[in-house]
Amino acid sequence: MTKLAFTDLLAKLRLSESGDCLSDQRWEQVVRLARSSGLVARLALYAQRFGSFRPPESVAWTLQSAHSYWLAQQRIVQWELYELEKVCSFLGLPLIVLKGSAYCAADLHAGLGRVFNDIDILLPKSKLGEFKEALKWHGWYQLPLDRYDQHYYEHWMHELPPMRHIKRGTTLDVHHNIVPETCSLCPNAQLLLDAAVNIDGTAYWMLSPEDRLLHSATHLMLGGEFDNGLRDLTDIDLLLRQACDDDADFQRKLLARAAQLGLALPLFYALWACKALLHTPLSDSVLHELQSTAKLGRLRLKLMTAILLAALRPSHPLCDGLGVAVARWLLYLRSHWLKMPPQLLIPHLLRKAWLRLSNSEAH
């Protein structure tokens, strides 16, 4: 029964298949899993835009409600970008938008039903100080951090500490790269900036189609948190499908870019999981080529893909909670292992574990 719920959800998320006609009871479980994975609005948009399935009326209300909520978020993002662009143009910088905010601004398929909490933008590292100063004049302030976290952001991270708008309450993440600089996989940010493309009909910019996909894949594999893993995977699926529709040569370009930026490994895992779970149309040769570029051995492949599949299951009693938690914890450790050299990593993890323990005691 519980396995069935996840299978049913996946079937609804596969754009190339129509899936079974579900009973009310199975629909309810699909909605519950989707809710715990931040995917209800996405299901609503899949039904509405792609007509990939037809929900019964009782389910349609739930989906419509999530759809309305998503539209509200679209409006908020559009307004924030409009305001941020004023700051950027004052400084003579292009506003480069990342992730969910970019999908929204460019009206990409990956934005359909995509819900998120912060606006993400990318700036050249050399401009961060100036930009942060300008943000203050426009009502943005940095959320308070203790000294350790401040140091952590300043020296190891690829983004500024989160900023909040004093009146509107929105959160802004200002990035200077897509991966922490302490990470062995950290790409040259200048390459990303140079390839950025203008969003049609706006003054905003976003990463190139290849870099958008690589960013989403590295975020999934190195972000360390899998709470939104399945949602991120559907982003990758949508990004890939749309890019391939727009450009028949896209998969080849993506491989070349992954090799150039040194991100073949996270891309391999992300695409592998996409194909396995969402049946993303991808040729085996693409995966083979990535696997050999990333020099990924057989044993490691087997182990990692098993952990990855477990971690991408929604964290919900309908879906076997314990295995999910263990797999997510292993991937959390792995992401930190890749992101930080050991002399930084071990004290960092000990500190986090200590904080978590003392926090849970305080409750």
Add this chain to the structure above:
Amino acid sequence: MIDDAPAFRLFTAFEIRCRQFDGEWLVYHAGTGDTHCLQGDTAALFADFYNHPSAMSAEKLYDAYTDLAPADIDAILASLTERHLIKRVEQGADAKP
């Protein structure tokens, strides 16, 4: 009530929705998400601006309340609101159960 809304994209990239009740105007701004209620003289100036949207009527509306040059309807409404000439319900100000 006026049914065919004129092209407000002249002034802003964001949709503006208006309804008039007995000379009072309700204005919804889809960018900020704010709703404004315009009464009295402000409403009359706004009505002129709404019915004959032009840079001139915007300027007139704006000039009545500020000495800055007209930028767009956002600025106009923001300025009117700051001077408490119109009331508004703010985006995100939903009641909590």
Add this chain to the structure above:
Amino acid sequence: MPSHDAARVLQIGPFRVRIHCDIPAVKQGLDRLYADYPQHPSSVFCDFQIRLFPPVGIRRFIRKQVIFAFDQFIPFKPLPYNQAMPFFEWGLNWCISGYAHRFLIIHAAVIEKHGKALMMPGTPGAGKSTLCAALVNQGWRLLSDELTLIDCQSGVIQPVPRPVSLKNQSIDLIAQRYPDAIFSPVVNDTLKGSVALMKPPQAAVVRADETAMPAVVVFPAFQPNAELSLAPLSQATAFMKLADLSFNYSVLGSVGFDVLANMVADCRAYDFAYGGDFDQAAETFDALLGDAAS
């Protein structure tokens, strides 16, 4: 995790609610106050999965508490164990106002006569629930004592009749005046003071799928011993007050603007001060709805 079959599934207005709860106060509360609500087999699609349960650990024994969960999500801090039944009501309000955006939802009591709805939006303390309870006992149909649901597509009001939540002095006042009314036990020392829930009349529950046309909005203001007064409000003013009291106006954006503007266009609105004379209030409201017919 309780098994699937332990739950009961209730039709509450347009919503199907799956309730898992082993707490006696809640079970008795549901038996007593929700006796007239249609029950469904567990195989139907439910909008909300609600669980109320005591936390594990030491809090099981000392200063016992209760947790409210919407599926796996726990939106509130635990409350004292004896508040479990009002907690269910508050939690369900939270679920509806956060997840039912096919409606514009306004913090208002709403009652009906002759197919026409009279809304009483109100900040806490304005006396809307007390007035609502009184009028419901005088033959008006209860649509909701807390959440007015305006259907975004049709503009009609969708009933979601629930037990009427009465606070402090209002409990005795209503119980004495209407001895046939059925109440939950009084729960003391909640954030809102003492609370009791009044069972909705059976007719209101049975007719929960009969919608009503919005006709009159009164903003009640209870002042002890005040003279009754009724002051007309402009439609634009009423709009702003209603938007302010909405739970999801800003979520709905331009849709919410249109729905609310269409509604106030068809309604008359008043500021209503009264000193607690229910008969006089009922008479006044009857007259208002009579006028609204023309």
